[in-house]
Amino acid sequence: MSxxxxxxxxxxxEYVDDRAAAFDAVREALTGAAQVAGYAMLELxxxxxxxxxxxxxxxxxxxxxxxxxxxxxxGGRSLTLRPEGTAGALRAIIEHGLDRGQLPVKVLYSGPFFxxxxxxxxxxxxxxxxxxxxxxxxxxxxxxxxxxxxxxxxRDLGLRRxxxxxxxxxxxxxxxxxxxxxxxxxAGFDLDPATRERAELNPLRVLDDKRPELAEMIAAAxxxxxxxxxxxxxxxxxxxxxxxxxxxxWSEAPRLVRGLDYYTRTTFEFSHELLGAQSGIGGGxxxxxxxxxxxxxxVGGIGFGxxxxxxxxxxxxxxxxxxDEPRIDVYGIALGxxxxxxxxxxxxxxxxxxxxxxxxxxxxxxxxxxxAADRSGAPWALLIGERDLSAGALTLRNLSTGEQxxxxxxxxxxxxxxxTAEGEVDNAAHP
Ligand code: HAM
Numbered sequence: 001m002s003x004x005x006x007x008x009x010x011x012x013x014e015y016v017d018d019r020a021a022a023f024d025a026v027r028e029a030l031t032g033a034a035q036v037a038g039y040a041m042l043e044l045x046x047x048x049x050x051x052x053x054x055x056x057x058x059x060x061x062x063x064x065x066x067x068x069x070x071x072x073x074x075g076g077r078s079l080t081l082r083p084e085g086t087a088g089a090l091r092a093i094i095e096h097g098l099d100r101g102q103l104p105v106k107v108l109y110s111g112p113f114f115x116x117x118x119x120x121x122x123x124x125x126x127x128x129x130x131x132x133x134x135x136x137x138x139x140x141x142x143x144x145x146x147x148x149x150x151x152x153x154x155r156d157l158g159l160r161r162x163x164x165x166x167x168x169x170x171x172x173x174x175x176x177x178x179x180x181x182x183x184x185x186x187a188g189f190d191l192d193p194a195t196r197e198r199a200e201l202n203p204l205r206v207l208d209d210k211r212p213e214l215a216e217m218i219a220a221a222x223x224x225x226x227x228x229x230x231x232x233x234x235x236x237x238x239x240x241x242x243x244x245x246x247x248x249x250w251s252e253a254p255r256l257v258r259g260l261d262y263y264t265r266t267t268f269e270f271s272h273e274l275l276g277a278q279s280g281i282g283g284g285x286x287x288x289x290x291x292x293x294x295x296x297x298x299v300g301g302i303g304f305g306x307x308x309x310x311x312x313x314x315x316x317x318x319x320x321x322x323x324d325e326p327r328i329d330v331y332g333i334a335l336g337x338x339x340x341x342x343x344x345x346x347x348x349x350x351x352x353x354x355x356x357x358x359x360x361x362x363x364x365x366x367x368x369x370x371x372a373a374d375r376s377g378a379p380w381a382l383l384i385g386e387r388d389l390s391a392g393a394l395t396l397r398n399l400s401t402g403e404q405x406x407x408x409x410x411x412x413x414x415x416x417x418x419x420t421a422e423g424e425v426d427n428a429a430h431p
Contacts, residue, residue: 011119012126013309018324023128025323026157026312030130031110033153037145039108039132044088046112050078056087056294058261060201067115069125081114084260085131085305086287087294093135094296103136103299110308121313122278128308131284135291135301140235143266143286144242146302150270150282151248153306158320162272162281165253166243167225168236169204171264172289174229179203181222189217204257223254232265239266262287266302272310274317281314282306326377330419331399332359333369335385342409343384346394349412355419357382374399380419384409 008014015023031041050070057064069081082088089107098105110130117123132149134142147164154162170178182203191199191206195214198205207218228236243250250268258267267285275281284304292298315322332347334340347357358376360369373381383395388409396418397404407415 009125011117011124013124013128019312021323021327022315022321023308023312023323026315027110027128027130027308029156029322030150030153030306030308030311031108033149033156034108034130034132037106037149039106039134039149042089042092042107042109044085044092044109044111045082046114047079047081048088048091050080052087052091052294053080053083056090056262056290057084058202060198060205061259061261063115063259067117069114069116083113083115085109085113085129086133086260086262086290086303089131089133089303090135090291090294090296090301093133094291094294099135099291099297099299104142104301105135106132107135108132113305120278122275122310124309127310129305130308131303131305133301133303136297136299138235138288138300140238140266141242143235143239143302144246144248146284146304147239147243147250147266147268148246148248150284150304150306154270154281154311154314157311157315157322159272159311159314159318161274161318162270162314164248164250165256165269165271166240166250167253167256167267168228168232168239168265169224169257169263169267169285170228170232174227174232175224175264178222178224178227181227182206185221202261207255208257208259218255224257225252225254235265258283258285262290262293264288264300268304270306272314272317275310275314278310280307281310326379328356328358328376328378330355330357330380330382331373331376331378332357332382332384333366333373334360335366335383335388337363338386339384339389342389343382346382346384346409346412346415350415353412353416355416382415 053068054064059065063083068083071079073079089109093099093105112126113129114126116125119125132146134146151164186199186203186206195206207221256267256269263285265286265288269283270281271279272281282304286300286302288300291301330350332343334343343359347359350357360372379399381397381399383397388394392409393406394409395404396407405418407418
């Protein structure tokens with residue numbers, strides 16, 4: 001068999017077969033955790049005006065300065081494939097006036113994001129996030145809610161070997177003072193021109209620099225938590241006690257500044273211990289000036305983006321197999337063409353009653369069809385032969401034990417009872 005002439009583009013993740021089911025199960029677990037806290041789904045475009053990201057995410061970030069997939073449309077507009085979700089979600093909230101309605105607005109989104117990064121394990125050019133944004137409240141209980149949702153999503157999947165790293169970056173009141181402190185500290189070092197330039201745009205970026213030659217300088221640098229104003233300090237204390245009340249374990253990470261410029265106060269990251277260099281399975285934080293910067297009401301907000309690809313890698317590293325359940329309950333087989341219309345109709349009725357079914361298409365003979373039934377993973381095969389038609393019966397075969405039982409052709413409820421009450425079927429097969 002030919003493997004075809006084309007390959008997926010460099011650096012994208014794609015999922016087929018069992019891994020696709022696993023990916024879907026991860027995404028469902030993460031969105032499910034947000035839905036139980038009242039977050040409503042938003043459907044957003046995957047490209048936006050380039051200026052939205054420059055303004056929203058910040059020019060000093062790698063994401064904006066090096067990693068955007070930007071193109072010009074036929075009307076000469078500069079557009080960018082979304083590298084992250086917060087800027088677009090806020091744009092939509094403001095455009096539709098939700099920031100002036102009932103607050104906080106709590107939204108959820110899920111889909112592909114694009115960054116022109118150097119591909120490596122767990123770092124792709126197209127990747128998937130489940131994100132939430134809660135806009136319009138400064139209440140630290142909201143910070144804890146958002147963080148606890150992410151924690152619950154990971155735990156629902158069975159993940160254990162991850163850590164929540166927590167920090168506070170201060171606000172418009174205390175950040176300028178801290179910034180001058182940090183700049184004065186950095187002035188004492190002979191930084192290369194690129195680092196100097198980033199430091200001038202946003203000195204906090206330097207704390208995030210992973211180059212080993214800067215490690216010592218960064219370790220001794222002043223940290224944001226040591227320069228918080230009174231309000232930021234009590235906000236941070238409250239977030240931590242709400243997390244304790246919610247039973248969400250956390251560790252302090254004073255150097256955690258994250259890769260995007262909009263963060264204020266609470267910032268956090270979930271790091272998985274078995275993933276190596278790309279250990280961040282999700283992260284987020286508060287962004288109190290962002291809505292106003294984008295032309296909306298001056299309201300605060302907080303959110304997260306959870307990496308679906310990396311969360312799946314984390315599950316695999318822990319030996320978990322999300323989505324590892326049969327996709328169907330019943331696999332239908334018609335023995336002869338005459339039985340086929342009845343089989344199709346019966347399976348249709350079962351589907352309408354919520355029983356998941358598939359069937360053998362074409363004419364592959366009983367052996368081939370039974371093999372396909374086994375491969376389908378369905379616990380039951382449903383067989384209808386020409387003789388069954390006149391007897392008004394069909395056969396249900398338990399595909400793990402091989403036991404068979406007859407059921408009436410026209411009684412869907414009885415068929416459902418047989419396949420759900422296994423004991424009854426066994427008894428019927430062995431009177
Ligand atoms: P972020 O930390 O840039 O935050 O991305 C969130 C998560 O997306 C990361 O923790 C990681 O799991 C995943 N991710 C990021 N880049 C890649 C990549 N190249 N390949 C695979 N996975 C990746 C944000 O995007 C913010 N918008 C989160 C947020 C929402 N903050 C407030 N609200």
